[in-house]
Amino acid sequence: MSLRKVVSVSLGSSKRNKTVQAELLGQQFEISRIGTDGDFGKALATLRELDGKVDAIGLGGIDVFLYVGEREYAIRDGLRLMRAVKKTPVVDGSGxxxxxxxxxxxxxxxxxxxxxxxxxxxxxxxxxxxxxxxxxxxxxxxxxxxxxxxxxxxxxxxxxxxxxxxxxxxxxxxxxxxxxxxxxxxxxxxxxxxxxxxxxxxxxxxxxxxxxxxxxxxxxxxxxxxxxxxxxxxxxxxxxxxxxxxxxxxxxxxxxxxFDGRSFGTNVLEGVFVALIGKPWREIPREEYMALLKKLNFKxxxxxxxxxxxxxxxxx
Structure with a gap:
């Protein structure tokens, strides 16, 4: 069974870093969080280093998209981080x-x-x-x-x-x-x-x-x-x-x-979902997320x- 890797790169504290392994729907995952202690340049460098080497990346400690009703608002700094990744699917948890x-x-x-x-x-x-x-x-x-x-x-x-x-x-x-x-x-x-x-x-x-x-x-x-x-x-x-x-x-x-005594952010879980679904996140409707949530029986x-x-x- 191949190991899928999902990494959250966060602007948050490195003291909260954690790596766990979990099996979901028959797939084995290694789920990690890397905090960059608020260093924006370090976050950009880490994202570029991971690009193409993991199955999905989550952006932690920052929002990229905010939704109020059906309106979408993009955070400029969040977009800079997201656009640094060219190959690997990258999500912020908003879905x-x-x-x-x-x-x-x-x-x-x-x-x-x-x-x-x-x-x-x-x-x-x-x-x-x-x-x-x-x-x-x-x-x-x-x-x-x-x-x-x-x-x-x-x-x-x-x-x-x-x-x-x-x-x-x-x-x-x-x-x-x-x-x-x-x-x-x-x-x-x-x-x-x-x-x-x-x-x-x-x-x-x-x-x-x-x-x-x-x-x-x-x-x-x-x-x-x-x-x-x-x-x-x-x-x-x-x-x-x-x-x-x-x-x-x-x-x-x-x-x-x-997972292993720790709850991770929505950006991490959305990265796992994107890896399981196998489609670009912009192509995943909310209904598909809901169907997967029910299948996994998350509470x-x-x-x-x-x-x-x-x-x-x-x-x-």
């Missing part, structure tokens, strides 16, 4: 965010007691996970989108998909051209939490049952007290889980499956960390 993460929310609402109607949800950023954002609305959650707060530092809560869409049309054409490091923690910044900022932003977390969205944005502004709160995010390490447990979080839900990982909020329990 799976739209399908996998939307389905995770519906699964939690349908199969567990974690997301009853009226659950108060704070999404730290919805423009990079619009499928998840729409799903929270669809299942009846009272959802606040924190894109302006946690990405731009503007203390304004977005409360509807319509508001989000209008702001995206106005702002994303300009924001997408900024250096990505100004918008999102990269490199060593992913390992550091500014407690002063955590206290400053704590009021936005108060009264919320669920904190959802990209882990590095969540971690950057994580309140010191998470008593009973549910965290729904993408990729976590053992140290991340320990941090949430220490701060009193009730449940941790990760949207991607666990969110749900970990109880501490006593959750009252009347919350798993029923499926």
């Amino acid at each position: 799976l965010k739209w399908t996998l993460e939307r389905e995770v929310v519906h699964h939690l609402a349908r199969e567990t007691d974690i997301l009853p109607p009226g659950t108060r949800v704070l999404m730290v950023s919805a423009t990079d996970r619009f499928g998840m954002a729409q799903a929270f609305i669809d299942v009846g959650c009272e959802t606040v989108f924190g894109d302006l707060i946690f990405v731009l530092g503007v203390p304004f809560r977005i409360r509807t998909i319509r508001q989000l869409s209008i702001l995206a049309r106005l702002l994303l054409p300009f924001i997408s051209k900024l250096p990505f490091r100004l918008l999102y923690p990269t490199g060593k910044k992913q390992d550091i939490q500014d407690e002063k900022k955590a206290r400053k932003f704590a009021p936005f977390f108060e009264g919320m049952d669920v904190i959802a969205g990209d882990w590095h944005l969540v971690r950057k502004y994580l309140p010191l007290d998470l008593k009973g709160k549910i965290i729904i995010t993408n990729t976590t390490t053992k140290a991340d889980v320990d941090l949430l447990r220490e701060r009193g979080a009730g449940y941790l839900v990760t949207t991607t499956p666990e 969110p990982r749900i970990v109880q960390l501490n006593q959750p909020r009252e009347n919350t329990s798993l029923s499926g």
Whole structure:
């Protein structure tokens, strides 16, 4: 059996590097993450070195495409990285965010007691996970989108998909051209939490049952007290889980499956899917991703960390 290799090249910290092997649908995979500590030049060099030598490449620690409704917005720095790869399929996880993460929310609402109607949800950023954002609305959650707060530092809560869409049309054409490091923690910044900022932003977390969205944005502004709160995010390490447990979080839900004790980012999993399907990612419709998800029977990982909020329990 030939070994297929999928590598995530990330602008994130190299401390989070990991290599695992997994068998999916009879195919043996070696799945790796290579962090470049925020060094854009090193990321470009690593991508060029891997090009043509692996089965698929994921771009981690950065977005290439953002989708709000049916509109697509491209991040300039992300495109520079993607275009450095000429032979190997390269993805950023946006295709799976739209399908996998939307389905995770519906699964939690349908199969567990974690997301009853009226659950108060704070999404730290919805423009990079619009499928998840729409799903929270669809299942009846009272959802606040924190894109302006946690990405731009503007203390304004977005409360509807319509508001989000209008702001995206106005702002994303300009924001997408900024250096990505100004918008999102990269490199060593992913390992550091500014407690002063955590206290400053704590009021936005108060009264919320669920904190959802990209882990590095969540971690950057994580309140010191998470008593009973549910965290729904993408990729976590053992140290991340320990941090949430220490701060009193009730449940941790990760949207991607666990391999060898670690959940990887959507860009890694989308790289695996592209390798399994065997088509250019632009030619893969969302329905094909959904069909593969069902075939693999992927379910969110749900970990109880501490006593959750009252009347919350798993029923499926």
